[in-house]
Amino acid sequence: MIDVHASACIMCEDTPCITACKPGVLNADQPRKMGVAWIQTMACLAHTGSFCTVCSERCPVPGAIDVVAGRPTIRADVCTGCGVCASVCPAPTNAIVVMPLADRPLRREQPSTQDPER
Numbered sequence: 001m002i003d004v005h006a007s008a009c010i011m012c013e014d015t016p017c018i019t020a021c022k023p024g025v026l027n028a029d030q031p032r033k034m035g036v037a038w039i040q041t042m043a044c045l046a047h048t049g050s051f052c053t054v055c056s057e058r059c060p061v062p063g064a065i066d067v068v069a070g071r072p073t074i075r076a077d078v079c080t081g082c083g084v085c086a087s088v089c090p091a092p093t094n095a096i097v098v099m100p101l102a103d104r105p106l107r108r109e110q111p112s113t114q115d116p117e118r
Helices: 016-020 054-058 084-088
Strands: 035-039 065-068 071-074 096-100
Touching (some): 054 065, 054 084
Antiparallel strands (some): 065 071
16 A cells, blocks of 8 residues: 655656556556645645645646646545655644544554564
8 A cells, every 4th residue: 555644656657656666566457546635725825824835736647636726735536645745844833634544444553563463
């Protein structure tokens, strides 16, 4: 599973991550949508009076972020949840949160070798 909080997905067309991972970990048959991002407007520079369009400039998905009157808005129907916008947000408190899709598997922790119950 791709953890966009650890490293954003840049949405490569040839999906090299699928061939780089162990077989069955990532699946090319799945839609290329991991989640959806949303903007916390109170933390967003553009929504609080400064000029900033970094998230929309760096977004690898055309049309996922609209900028209207200088303020970005994420289109949930287009956003893939890749995390690029969150990784480039220059606000002192990151203004973008990426929520994984509910039907994606949770990351499993490795069992401890010291705990015989696991």
